[in-house]
Amino acid sequence: MQQPLAFRMRPRTLDEVVGQQHLVGSGKIIRRMVEARMLSSMILYGPPGTGKTSIASAIAGSTNYAFRMLNAATDTKKDLQIVAEEAKMSGTVILLLDEVHRLDKTKQDFLLPHLESGRIIMIGATTENPYITINPAIRSRTQIFEVKPLSEEDIQKAIHEALIDKERGLGNFDVALEEKALLHLSRATNGDLRSALNGLELAVKSTPENEQKKIVLSLKIIEECVQRKAMTHDKNGDAHYDVISAFQKSIRGSDVDAALHYLARLVEAGDLPIICRRLMVVAYEDIGLGNPAAAARTVTAVQAAEKLGFPEARIPLATVVIDLCLSPKSNSGIVAIDAALSDIREGKAGDVPDHLRDSHYSGAKELNRGIGYQYPHNFDNAWVDQQYLPNKIKNASYYQPIDTGKYEQALHQQYSRIKEWKKGRNGKK
Template sequence: MQKPLAYRMRPKNIDEVVGQEALLGPGKIIRRMVDAKMLSSMILYGPPGTGKTSIASAIAGSTQYAFRTLNAATDSKKDLQQVVDEAKMSGTVVLLLDEIHRLDKTKQDFLLPHLESGEIVLIGATTENPYLSINPAIRSRTQIFEVQPLDPSDIRTALERALADKQNGLGNFNAQVTEDAMTHLMHVTNGDLRAALNALELAVKSTQPNADGVVKIDLDIIQETTQQGSLVADKDGDAHYDVISALQKSIRGSDTDAALHYLGRLILAGDLPSIVRRLQVIAYEDIGLANPAVVERAVTAIHAAEKLGFPEARIPLANAVIELALSPKSNSAMTAIDAAMQDIQSGRTGDVPKHLKDAHYKGAKELGNGVAYLYPHNYQNDWVAQQYLPDSLQNKAYFNADGNSNVEQAYITQYQKLKAAQKAGLEK
């Protein structure tokens, strides 16, 4: 069985790699390593189909080192041993270890001394942020490079190369791709070259030649072959978290259209639990006291989405996102609790005042606990001046806000009025 086009078109040297100029361009770090034949182990991370395997293959091809590929999740320590044995027999081996974030401790401990000796040049590939997902012992022995999604122009270069290549590509099919079909293919795969190449191969091989022997690929054909194209919000990749982050920052920045765009990407990725969790965080973190009614309506819409499921869930989710984006914003509740927690973590606590301590046990009265407590409901307006914070924090004010809405301004006014009344009452 013939291997997929993306595999067959894999670059054999560094000059054949498309894109990634920041790493492979003249004078850039990986290019300098290859030119000097001074390779060091590295981790390449970025979205699927952006060239991590191609870069590893090209590095090996340009340096004439043996190249082997293993998967950290599925291949065993025995497989690693075979690569090490080969390196000891014939010299340095470049090992591409896919899904390196799933490397367990046993395999890691086996691999580390061979990295340090230089027998193995490890190129780890991952879609997840290595600073969060990869063991520090591996990170400290590697250089970390981020691989970016390819520009549409890079995708086009690779597609045209594949159409012309008679040995490994589609050059023997006499295929012609219309300009609008090419443009669609360049953009719909979101920088994923593997998806673009494999979609092109499916289009060419499933289309019958016309009377002139030309395999003509138009927009309709490309749209059919890319309808399951890659989504940048892939649930299992690091890019997924970038989209979630962009959703929150767009709502926080009151950009409704951007917020709907990122919501749409998450919906198409099918990740309702992440959407539900993040929108509830946004409602309380970024809108909060500025508009409690919107927070309540957003939470109601989110719960409705959970009950409905996709595809109908998109409707209440869109309602929530639009209203959250257009609402006044405030993070005063979050900053208030964070300030209180910062004091506690820094050791600024103090003893609970005696009159607030629990008095529901025998002997509490003898200790003076709860004795002088003033019950607010016994006083006018259910309030009485009384110390609640520990002595060392008595004048502390955690809730500070300018008030971006009438609602929040009312809270702030009441807060300040009560603080002033309490201070005055305690000073009598």
């Protein structure tokens, strides 16, 4: 039986790896390790289908070391022993150990001395955060690298390669992939190249030729093969981004029903990363100090959604969308930082006042660093009469409170009190 397209198209060298240029690009860490032939065991973590196995395969192909694949959850200690014996007989073996976070103590204890000796170079693959899920004994003997979701451009490049490769890909088929179908295939799989390539292969091999002996892959065919409906895209994909824009603006406008509608369209399109990113932005840009607890709940909901994946992810997402819609709104945070940035970009900065400068080094006193600084906690209300801004902008004011929620109302009251204290100070002078 022929192996899946995604398996056949695995890179044979680092130059064939799609994406992950922060690791395998020219001058980057994994490429440097391979070129110097100074490989060490590593853990690659990131979402499914983003290239963890591909990088391991490419490392083996670039170094000509033997390459073996095992699964920490399903393969046994005996399987590890076979790999270790091969390493003793023939030299270094690169072992891709999938689901490395599920390595039990017995297998771990067997593996550790072989990692120490360098006979086995383990490349552990996991979708879980290794700093939380992997035993410190393994972590201390490996380098940890994050593998990131592939961009639409990365996936489209891989699709084109698969369509023209006659040896490993689909180059022996006369395929016409419509532009909208290509766009949907590269988006609907959420950076998962494995899903994109396997969906492409299903589409090619299940679609009959037309009268011109050509296999034409339409948007409808791709939708069926990846089991994701496309939102209606125009030529430039503008409708996709229109929905995202409408999603944020509906939450900002406190329209629960509209926000849930646009959320449902994004869920149906499978755009979990976009939904999560947009919700995080909304929570801090549009709700902000109006309801800081809702922003914290958004972070928790996003983490739950990413952990669950679809379809269950829709539940925490819907919950937090309703929460954000009905929360008091405040954009004072983004307005304040943008005002401060505007001053910086216009050259309005100036020197840090001497009494605020770092004084924790020899000679600081001679330079008048830190002299005269007053510790606010030694004074009533933890406030003392001293200047913090540089002279050039000492009267600048960036934060403009918005009284739409109880929390920011309290902040406003304190802000006003401090301003009154400053006025009293200035009046005395």
